[in-house]
Amino acid sequence: MPEHTNHGIECHEFDSLLADAIDGILSGAELDRFQAHARTCSACGPLLAEAKAGRNWLKGLSEVNPPANLINNILASTTGIDSQRLRNNVPTPQRTSLWERMQAWVSGVVQPVFAQTWASVRQPRFAMSFGMAFFSISVALSVLGVKPADLSHVSLRPAAIRHTYYNTQARVVRYYENIRFVYEVESRVRELKRNVEPVQPAPNEAAPEKKEHKDDTTQQPEQKQERNYSQTENHLVLASARLGPSVNDAFRKNDPSVVLVSTYRRFV
């Protein structure tokens, strides 16, 4: 940069004033001298224009949003257990049994479909409620004289379950209207119903599937396997997930208190 001494300031002074000038904090005689130098100096004039332009470009850049999981990852890597890393360390193929791999696969298929339901189902609190609800119902039904045999033909279709639920509730209410126990059952069942609701959206596709199974049990294992591999068909996954043993087994594995659930399944 050539050194000029015209109009009272030199190029190096111009440089030291440039930032302040762009910030707009130069004033009076200093500003006049600065501007005069910018007009006459062939090096500093363009520098002023470029610095201004560069600042404008930068000011036009907007803030970017950090990834959604950033905070969680930070907290995990500082205060908590890094679940991601733990998970990465676990799966060594030699050590996992076929059963474990199947479980992993099933949960991989089931989880995206059930996401919400599955998360709540895995909570011990819900598992207890789940068990309690059916225990209560089974007590109520046996008190009412309903035998398991009567229920053997009851369909598992969501609509049918709903129907059975309302019928049962009506009967229970008739007999035990004033007893607090009813309210207990009611609230448990309502909670269950809320949690089961997301499973219901595909009754049309799922129902015939289920019937077929009932009629032709010899082919059941084979069919089930086929469905497991057709991961792209959402409703098939839904159907198999609802009927399959995976949920039950996962239950039993995770929480001993959920044995009641499988009891219920046999019961119905």
Next chain:
Amino acid sequence: MEDVQVIAMLVRRCVAGDAGAWEEIVQTYNRRIYNICYRFAGSANDAEDLTQEVFIKMYRTLSSYDASKGAFVTWVTTITRNLLVDHFRKTKQDRLTDSIDAPVSAQEDAQPLSEQIHDQSAPPDAHVRSREAGETVHAALGKLSPELREAVILRDLQDLDYREIATVLKVPEGTVKSRINRGRAELARLLQRTYRQVM
């Protein structure tokens, strides 16, 4: 920009083992740190890793923060900047082995900006409104030398004052101003060149 007493209290609580206080610090500063890292390192992946590293470092050294010696944001920015320097040194070798010209011209050719650049006297702010232009500026920023890049990021993107930047970079204020001037001018020249090419 920060309430000194609030931050000092937050840090004290955190050092005493209050996880909630730490979470508040993370909530407050993650965006700022991520943006510095993103603009300096260039890629979102690097920025994410670096931001995590910054917080791990912060978490370990939080007890060494002395409120009487400067603002917390300056301390945080210094940690960030030091990790960025390390990162730059580590990746320098990789970048040297890359082709210097090919990626640059490919990137520049990819910017569909021709219609925006006929009137060079128009304020650049107008151009930057488009996402493509933002990406061009971001790419140009990546071509500045690290000294100039960090200076303009801290000044024009993070709005730190010259004194704070001087503290972070450990250079005199005059040097900070000079780097900011050169960084801004160099960026404008790079972008001007990009637009001429497209024209």
